[in-house]
Amino acid sequence: MWDTDNDDTRATLDWLNERDIPTRGHHLLWEEYGTDGGGGMNVDSDLPADEKREAIAEKIADHAAEFEGDVAEWDIDNHPIWQSNFRDDPDLGWDAVDEWWAAADETTDTELYTNEMGALGGQWQRGQYLDYVEHLVENDYPVDGIGFMGHHQQQYGQMLDMENLLGGIDQFAEFDLPLLVTEFDIEIHDRRNAQDVAVQVDYTRDFLTALFSKERVEGVVSWGFWEEDHWRPTGAYFDSDWTLRENGEQYLDLVFGEWWTEETGETDGDGTYATRGFKGDYRITAEKGALSGETTVTVDDDTDTVTVELSPPGRGGDKGNGKGNN
Numbered sequence: 001m002w003d004t005d006n007d008d009t010r011a012t013l014d015w016l017n018e019r020d021i022p023t024r025g026h027h028l029l030w031e032e033y034g035t036d037g038g039g040g041m042n043v044d045s046d047l048p049a050d051e052k053r054e055a056i057a058e059k060i061a062d063h064a065a066e067f068e069g070d071v072a073e074w075d076i077d078n079h080p081i082w083q084s085n086f087r088d089d090p091d092l093g094w095d096a097v098d099e100w101w102a103a104a105d106e107t108t109d110t111e112l113y114t115n116e117m118g119a120l121g122g123q124w125q126r127g128q129y130l131d132y133v134e135h136l137v138e139n140d141y142p143v144d145g146i147g148f149m150g151h152h153q154q155q156y157g158q159m160l161d162m163e164n165l166l167g168g169i170d171q172f173a174e175f176d177l178p179l180l181v182t183e184f185d186i187e188i189h190d191r192r193n194a195q196d197v198a199v200q201v202d203y204t205r206d207f208l209t210a211l212f213s214k215e216r217v218e219g220v221v222s223w224g225f226w227e228e229d230h231w232r233p234t235g236a237y238f239d240s241d242w243t244l245r246e247n248g249e250q251y252l253d254l255v256f257g258e259w260w261t262e263e264t265g266e267t268d269g270d271g272t273y274a275t276r277g278f279k280g281d282y283r284i285t286a287e288k289g290a291l292s293g294e295t296t297v298t299v300d301d302d303t304d305t306v307t308v309e310l311s312p313p314g315r316g317g318d319k320g321n322g323k324g325n326n
Helices: 006-018 049-066 093-107 126-138 162-173 194-212 246-258
Strands: 073-078 111-116 145-148 151-153 179-187 217-222 272-274 280-288 291-299 305-308 322-325
Touching (some): 162 194, 179 194, 194 217, 291 305
Parallel strands (some): 111 145
Antiparallel strands (some): 280 291, 305 322
C-alpha cells in the first residue's frame, strides 16, 4: 500500500524470506488516487494529467526497485474492472496504463500479475475480466499471470457450482498464462449455525479440489487465517483463541494430507526405490547400515531418477549410492 512505511514492510519481508516463505507484492498499480478504500496510489487527483502520469510511473518504478528480489510476483493492474478510474479518464486512458506497465517491466524481473474479484469467487465480473485480459494479450503487454481474488460471501450466492467454476477456469486457461487464486476466503452468515459451517467446509473442499485439478492453476493463497486479524472474521481458519475451525481442518487435510507425499520403503536389489508423488519440493533421505545421505529435489514433468549418495557418519553433503525414482 502506498501510504505504508517501507521500514515496516522491509522488516516483515526479511522475517519471511529468512524462513523461505514466499510473499506476493500487492500492488504496483491500483486505479485510485487515495488509499481510503484499502488501496490506491496516494497521488493528488488535482495534479495536471502529465504530472499524474509521471508521478504514478515513478511510484511504480521506485516500489518495484525497492523490493526487487524480495517478492514472488507483483499485482499489476489490481482491481482493473472494479476500479478503472484512470482508464476512464480521457486525459489518461489506456495510453497512461501502457506507460505504467512499461515502467514496471523495465524496472523489475519479477512476474507481473493482473488481479481481480468476481470471476471465480462469484462471476459478476468474469466477462469484463476476460475482455481485459484479452486486451493485454492481444496488445503484447508484459503480463506473466492472471490472478483471481477468490473472495466468497454466502449471503450473495458467490459459491459457484463446480461446472460453472471449472468452466470459468477453462476460459482463462485459453490465454496460456499461469492462473493464481490470490485472496481466498469464504464468509458465512453465522458460525453458530451448523448448516452454514457445513457449507463453508464443503465449498473449501470443492473449490480447492477444482483448482488443484487444473494444470494452469499455480496455487491458492488464503486471505488471512486468524479471526482476530481477518477482514471477514467468519472466513478465518482459526478462532481468536487459535482453535482450528472445521474449514481450517479441511484445508490442512487436503494440502498436508491427501495432496502431500510422504513415503517410506526399501530399495530393490539395484538400490532403487520407486514411488509416485505430487509435483513440488522434496527432501529425500536414505540409509544402509551406518551409511546415510540426504538430498532435496524439485519434482516436475522432467524429473526421472534422483540419486542420494551415502557416506559414513560425520561426512557432509549428498552421499553414496542409493537411488530413488519419482
